[in-house]
Amino acid sequence: MLTASWPPGSCPNTWDGWQCWPATLSDTEIKRPCPSYIYHGKGPSCAKEASKRCQNAGHWYRREGKQEWSNYSSCSVEENIHRRLYVHIAAYSISVAALFPALCIFISYKQLRVHRITLHKHLFLSLLLEALGVIIFRLLQLYKNDVIQQIPVDFSLPAGLTKVLAGFSEETLQTLSLVVSSFKKRIGRSVTLREDSVV
Known part of the structure; x- marks a missing residue:
């Protein structure tokens, strides 16, 4: 596409770092589909289009006098x-x-x-x-x-908050161990009751 010829007075083929744009007549805005790779494989359900403007002198529009600019805001x-x-x-x-x-x-x-x-x-x-x-x-x-x-x-938590959270988790672990031990005792009782009933 970039090596193709273009009519005199029109904007030449160009690559803007995202995709290729074909030669365009002056004072015309061209639209192309947004590249699929910018969505990381999860594009929008409706196809969106980017635009690029060719000015009267046969030059692509430059934003604030700098390099050529393509409008990808609609791809957002x-x-x-x-x-x-x-x-x-x-x-x-x-x-x-x-x-x-x-x-x-x-x-x-x-x-x-x-x-x-x-x-x-x-x-x-x-x-x-x-x-x-x-x-x-x-x-x-x-x-x-x-x-x-x-x-x-x-970024890390302040030392005081870290100590509070550590104490909180320690208390939680103690409670959990109590629950587990009481659960084990109940299972042991049910097993002995079953053995007695069998005998």
């Missing part, structure tokens, strides 16, 4: 990404709305303050914190993406 899937983020926020908001009252019930009733329920409380609390974290992160992606870009790559 930003709307789809925003829609997915809103779905994430809605789903996790439902989780928060369901988990918060359940956690309040677990905490408020004295009858539920036992080791078995503590495991459930920790599970619900971890799910609640995760949901809140995802909601905050998705909102930042939608409205304050520059804040996320400023977070350093080697």
Whole structure:
């Protein structure tokens, strides 16, 4: 395509770094399908088109006087990404709305303050914190993406928070071991009862 001849006064064949554009008559806008490889194999359901303008003098349009410019803004899937983020926020908001009252019930009733329920409380609390974290992160992606870009790559939690989380996980493990040991005792009792009934 690039070696083909073109009519005088028209814009020549060109490669813009994404795809080839054929020779085009002056004062004309040409459109070509968006390259499939920019979507990583998952293109939009409706074909989208990029455009490039040939100016009167037979030169391709240059943005701000710099190099030739092709308009790929219509190839964007930003709307789809925003829609997915809103779905994430809605789903996790439902989780928060369901988990918060359940956690309040677990905490408020004295009858539920036992080791078995503590495991459930920790599970619900971890799910609640995760949901809140995802909601905050998705909102930042939608409205304050520059804040996320400023977070350093080697970001780590503060030492105090790390100690709190370590103590929290240690307590959870202790509760889990108690539940497992009580479960083993019950299984042992049921086995001995069966043996007695056989004899």
